Amino acid sequence: MTEQGHSHKSCIKLFEKLSEYIDGELDDASCEQIRRHVESCLECDNCLKTLKKTITICKSLRQNCMPASFSQKIDKMLQRLCA
């Protein structure tokens, strides 16, 4: 696909599905189509790998812990609410 550039419709069509491909939400035929495509398309292969890494990084973020003072505030709210 590289020789035809990324304005090519089929290339863009696959580009639209990359997230679903990563999430395992595509049927076997579509997966195979993408696999074959990225083998010969450096741009899409690059995009797929950087997108995968982006998702992995975002999913690995630490949780923002609740401040202890807020936890106490919630407890007081519950005491009032459930009394």
Added chain:
Amino acid sequence: MTKEKNQPQMTIQENDFKLVDAINAGHSELFYNLVKKYEQPLFNFGFRVCGEIRDAEEMVQDAFLNAYEHLDGFRKESTFKNWLFRIAINACMKKKRKTKSAPERELSLDDFIPEDMDNIPDGLPEWATRPIDQLLTDELGEIIKQGVLSLPEKYRLVFVLRDIEGFSSDDTGKILNISTSNVKVRLHRARLYMREKLKEYFEND
């Protein structure tokens, strides 16, 4: 095998439903169990979406107060967690005026179409090949936080629910009252947007 092991495990959903039934039957003190179970993920969600600790705290508090008030109207048509997050999002919308929200706009797929090979300097960037534990720093965490906050709201909500809180596409659609296919479209664009933010960061590193 012990007797306990032979008993079927109660799912999280069944356990939550049982608690809701008990609370609605008069055991209001059991609401504590539901709060303790979900306060941390709700706070994390609120902080990612609102960007300020104070707003996240208000959102959590409002969500639990509303949930308690309307618990007898919970029809078990979704999981309790989905229902609670839906309430939290409504609370978030109320906070919208107080926060510096990114302007509402559409993210176009055209903006993210990869460049032609001639314009790609060295193929795959180095950060895409580095192990994850070498990448996760406080500075990168801040870049992601700001990137998420700069996403237009409808993309931000989908991104945080799916890729940070770990909801499925179906559940995200139910929480936001949009179709699953709409979730997928928004998620893909939000991810491409975040990829650009990471690329900018690592290229200037």
